[in-house]
Amino acid sequence: MHLTAENLAARRGEDLIFVNISFHLAAGEALVLTGRNGSGKSTLLRVAAGLLRPEKGTVIFRDEEGREGRHPGEVSHYLGHRNAMKNELTVAENLDFWRTFLGSTGGDAGLAVEDAAEAVGLSGITHLPFAYLSAGQQRRFAFAKLLVAYRPIWILDEPTAALDASADRLLADLISAHLAKGGIVLAATHQPLGLQNTQELKMTGFAGVDHGVWG
Numbered sequence: 012m013h014l015t016a017e018n019l020a021a022r023r024g025e026d027l028i029f030v031n032i033s034f035h036l037a038a039g040e041a042l043v044l045t046g047r048n049g050s051g052k053s054t055l056l057r058v059a060a061g062l063l064r065p066e067k068g069t070v071i072f073r074d075e076e077g078r079e080g081r082h083p084g085e086v087s088h089y090l091g092h093r094n095a096m097k098n099e100l101t102v103a104e105n106l107d108f109w110r111t112f113l114g115s116t117g118g119d120a121g122l123a124v125e126d127a128a129e130a131v132g133l134s135g136i137t138h139l140p141f142a143y144l145s146a147g148q149q150r151r152f153a154f155a156k157l158l159v160a161y162r163p164i165w166i167l168d169e170p171t172a173a174l175d176a177s178a179d180r181l182l183a184d185l186i187s188a189h190l191a192k193g194g195i196v197l198a199a200t201h202q203p204l205g206l207q208n209t210q211e212l213k214m215t216g217f218a219g220v221d222h223g224v225w226g
């Protein structure tokens with residue numbers, strides 16, 4: 012799988028948030044977005060995930076056979092600031108919902124719910140309502156969602172907020188395993204994720220005028 016962004020510009024409300032962002036990620040590669048609050052990291056991730064239309068430019072998902080045109084939702088997981096779990100349902104019900112709803116595309120099957128819970132270091136508590144868990148436990152189960160349905164591309168927005176040091180390492184291990192299997196990771200973060208061989212894109216925001224953006 013390849014993820015290519017060409018000359019992206021994005022607008023929120025009246026304002027251009029960034030212009031001329033291009034990058035290319037092949038199987039096994041990761042790009043970390045850094046930059047101050049409000050510099051456009053989340054906006055770029057939402058554009059890559061197909062949740063926000065770019066003002067200019069394109070995002071292309073290309074498989075190993077050179078086919079383009081897959082919908083971002085078919086080939087990527089998007090983990091935003093929120094965990095996308097229902098508080099009233101148990102952890103197992105939440106993960107089972109996502110496993111069934113998303114299915115798995117491109118290669119691997121997803122893990123069984125209990126195996127995913129074990130992979131995030133929280134086996135044995137999937138019978139609890141999601142609301143009973145601590146913020147860090149909830150975030151770990153949001154990572155488990157990445158594992159119950161396979162997607163080659165992981166798009167992660169501040170994945171380590173509310174996590175302790177061992178959970179930081181766990182996430183770094185999950186990401187490394189995903190990359191080793193030929194996955195791709197695009198992540199925004201304020202904390203280093205402890206990954207080797209990642210590219211970094213420092214977002215600076217856009218302080219200029221519209222001049223030249225339409226060229």
Ligand SMILES: Nc1ncnc2c1ncn2[C@@H]1O[C@H](COP(=O)(O)OP(=O)(O)OP(=O)(O)O)[C@@H](O)[C@H]1O
Nearest residue numbers: 023024028046047048049050051052053054055199
């Ligand atoms: N729905 C919206 N409508 C209008 N402006 C928005 C909207 N969402 C974000 N913005 C603005 O877009 C800019 C970029 O926001 P974005 O969330 O992409 O930044 P970020 O780099 O992810 O910040 P943080 O590090 O705080 O998460 C900010 O100035 C923000 O106020």
